[in-house]
Amino acid sequence: xxxLVCVKRVPSTGAKIVLTENQREIETRYLGFTxxxxxxxxxxxxxxLVEARGGASVVLTLGPEVAVEQLRDSMALGIxxxxxxxxxxxxxxxxxxxxxxxxxxxxxxxxxxxxxVLLFGNEAADTGGYQAPIRVAHALNLPCVSGIKSLEIxxxxxxxxxxxxxxxxxxxxxxxxxxxxxxxxxxxxxxxLPGRLKAKKKPVDRIEPQRNGGKxxxxxxxxxKEEVSQADVLGEGPGAAPKIVxxxxxxxxx
Amino acid sequence: xxxxxxxxxxxxxxxxxxxxxxFGRDLANRLNLPLEAVLIGEGANALAEGLxxxxxxxxxxxxxxxxxxxxxxxxxxxxxELIESEKPQAVMASGTDRGNEVLAYVGARTxxxxxANCTEVEPGDxxxxxxxxxxxxxxxxxxxxxxxxxxTVAPFMIPVEEGEAAGELVLNTVTPALDDKDFRxxxxxxxxxxxxxxxLTDARVVVGGGRGVGSSEGFESLDELAALLEGAVGCSRxxxxxxxxxxxxQIGQTGARIAPDLYIACGISGAIQHTxxxxxxxxxLVINADPEAPILSKAGYAVIGDLHEVVPVLNAEIKKLKNQ
Ligand SMILES: Cc1cc2nc3c(=O)[nH]c(=O)nc-3n(C[C@H](O)[C@H](O)[C@H](O)COP(=O)(O)OP(=O)(O)OC[C@H]3O[C@@H](n4cnc5c(N)ncnc54)[C@H](O)[C@@H]3O)c2cc1C
Numbered sequence: 001x002x003x004l005v006c007v008k009r010v011p012s013t014g015a016k017i018v019l020t021e022n023q024r025e026i027e028t029r030y031l032g033f034t035x036x037x038x039x040x041x042x043x044x045x046x047x048x049l050v051e052a053r054g055g056a057s058v059v060l061t062l063g064p065e066v067a068v069e070q071l072r073d074s075m076a077l078g079i080x081x082x083x084x085x086x087x088x089x090x091x092x093x094x095x096x097x098x099x100x101x102x103x104x105x106x107x108x109x110x111x112x113x114x115x116x117v118l119l120f121g122n123e124a125a126d127t128g129g130y131q132a133p134i135r136v137a138h139a140l141n142l143p144c145v146s147g148i149k150s151l152e153i154x155x156x157x158x159x160x161x162x163x164x165x166x167x168x169x170x171x172x173x174x175x176x177x178x179x180x181x182x183x184x185x186x187x188x189x190x191x192x193l194p195g196r197l198k199a200k201k202k203p204v205d206r207i208e209p210q211r212n213g214g215k216x217x218x219x220x221x222x223x224x225k226e227e228v229s230q231a232d233v234l235g236e237g238p239g240a241a242p243k244i245v246x247x248x249x250x251x252x253x254x
Numbered sequence: 255x256x257x258x259x260x261x262x263x264x265x266x267x268x269x270x271x272x273x274x275x276x277f278g279r280d281l282a283n284r285l286n287l288p289l290e291a292v293l294i295g296e297g298a299n300a301l302a303e304g305l306x307x308x309x310x311x312x313x314x315x316x317x318x319x320x321x322x323x324x325x326x327x328x329x330x331x332x333x334x335e336l337i338e339s340e341k342p343q344a345v346m347a348s349g350t351d352r353g354n355e356v357l358a359y360v361g362a363r364t365x366x367x368x369x370a371n372c373t374e375v376e377p378g379d380x381x382x383x384x385x386x387x388x389x390x391x392x393x394x395x396x397x398x399x400x401x402x403x404x405x406t407v408a409p410f411m412i413p414v415e416e417g418e419a420a421g422e423l424v425l426n427t428v429t430p431a432l433d434d435k436d437f438r439x440x441x442x443x444x445x446x447x448x449x450x451x452x453x454l455t456d457a458r459v460v461v462g463g464g465r466g467v468g469s470s471e472g473f474e475s476l477d478e479l480a481a482l483l484e485g486a487v488g489c490s491r492x493x494x495x496x497x498x499x500x501x502x503x504q505i506g507q508t509g510a511r512i513a514p515d516l517y518i519a520c521g522i523s524g525a526i527q528h529t530x531x532x533x534x535x536x537x538x539l540v541i542n543a544d545p546e547a548p549i550l551s552k553a554g555y556a557v558i559g560d561l562h563e564v565v566p567v568l569n570a571e572i573k574k575l576k577n578q
Contacts, residue, residue, distance in 0.1 A: 095365075
């Protein structure tokens with residue numbers, strides 16, 4: 001079974017998002033980078049699928065050269081090889097991203113690799129477009145189940161579950177298929193030291209993708225207006241407990 | 255005209271659709287265009303009547319023998335056919351799992367862009383939309399092109415307002431040409447969630463624990479506090495990552511959005527991906543060892559100290575009060 005998992009490099013923002021002066025980017029000078037928790041789970045799911053059934057796992061990202069860091073992180077967890085769709089780091093909209101991924105999947109086919117399962121995060125952590133995987137599935141004429149929190153493979157078919165109104169919705173689709181994953185589908189492992197060392201030697205294919213899209217254009221970013229409160233400090237340590245009870249009484253919750 | 259996709263589950267309206275209609279009516283009024291709605295599947299026909307109060311003048315009832323349950327591609331194809339026959343200027347849905355999913359398929363099938371989770375729209379060509387990023391921690395102003403404009407409306411951002419449409423409500427029954435492929439993704443079974451405890455999203459009081467709780471056993475006193483207040487326990491991602499609590503308890507961008515009367519955040523620093531999940535809390539009480547923890551700036555009350563000392567004493571005080 002061959003599995004492709006697509007991830008996106010995003011900054012690890014802290015308690016506040018700081019924007020650059022032109023308001024077109026997040027100020028990342030003092031930040032580390034990561035991928036969405038949804039995607040961490042997608043990577044873990046890919047590794048488990050291949051561990052259980054053999055085959056190969058491939059991680060793909062569209063992003064600047066430095067996004068190799070996220071590809072290596074994924075390979076440290078057991079992914080076999082990587083594809084970097086290298087850009088100049090400027091933002092691509094969902095249509096352009098999806099088109100580039102479709103091209104890459106077709107190129108893999110031409111080179112002899114067909115994927116049975118294509119995994120994505122449910123939505124990118126930063127832009128939250130909610131559509132690239134569906135566009136990829138449509139272009140490749142594959143079924144797509146989104147937002148899944150459980151995936152079982154049985155005789156060339158997949159049973160996927162997601163949370164719906166009032167409980168779990170169960171979907172059954174034949175493979176190959178696209179799935180978008182939500183955090184909670186599994187508990188991702190931590191990378192081991194040997195895993196990290198191996199990841200350094202695993203191959204990264206670099207491709208410069210064609211850019212077509214740009215039909216949803218970001219103009220500027222803005223911090224939402226938020227009330228910043230000055231917390232009323234009730235006290236220090238357990239001595240403050242009676243004061244908390246007073247507050248709870250006032251609020252009518254006790 | 256502006257077309258709104260009404261979300262329902264086998265005839266049960268998703269209230270988020272009313273936020274979307276309020277948003278859509280405002281746009282339609284500014285453009286001097288009618289607001290119309292689409293209901294997919296016969297099971298939803300009964301909802302049509304109630305939409306007029308939200309400004310809908312015409313409802314397209316999509317009927318097909320296989321549309322008895324949710325199937326994203328079949329829903330999308332139904333909308334695509336209406337786009338072709340009715341030529342709406344904009345098509346909207348709620349920014350829910352299903353709303354975003356269906357409009358993404360519509361975008362893919364029509365090769366049009368789609369703007370997810372908008373909070374504002376300024377018509378024109380292109381439309382200027384404001385949409386949420388980072389799960390609501392950041393906003394983006396963007397230009398949206400296409401005929402029609404495809405967008406979803408960010409949940410919990412638009413207060414629902416009625417606005418009766420004049421005249422008689424017009425019903426238009428249509429049967430789309432759907433094939434097997436449109437039904438390859440559909441709900442084949444449902445499994446009820448188990449658990450009779452108070453759910454995180456409905457709880458009046460939520461007691462949240464973060465890395466500061468230190469272990470899964472460390473949650474015992476938080477469980478007790480939640481039980482005493484008839485609330486639910488939630489946690490940060492640092493906690494689910496360690497396996498101390500299941501992911502179902504996680505609050506934040508990739509977890510649950512809570513809106514309790516009171517959120518008691520213990521040993522949680524206040525990363526933006528966490529606090530975006532508790533924006534809806536009416537009051538926040540923080541118990542944290544660090545007086546500089548960023549979460550204090552989101553809180554009404556704070557106690558500085560070790561939660562393992564504070565919470566058990568608090569529990570004892572509440573029990574004392576209850577025994578009086
Ligand atoms: C794309 C993305 C999505 C994310 N989604 C989520 C999400 O949905 N939900 C989420 O929670 N996080 C999410 N995160 C992670 C988030 O950025 C933080 O890493 C996480 O919220 C930190 O959890 P924490 O506050 O428990 O831990 P920490 O930041 O380590 O804070 C621990 C706090 O506990 C206090 N403390 C320690 N010991 C004690 C004690 N004995 N008594 C009292 N206080 C004590 C410390 O002072 C500190 O303030 C996401 C991150 C990314 C990049």
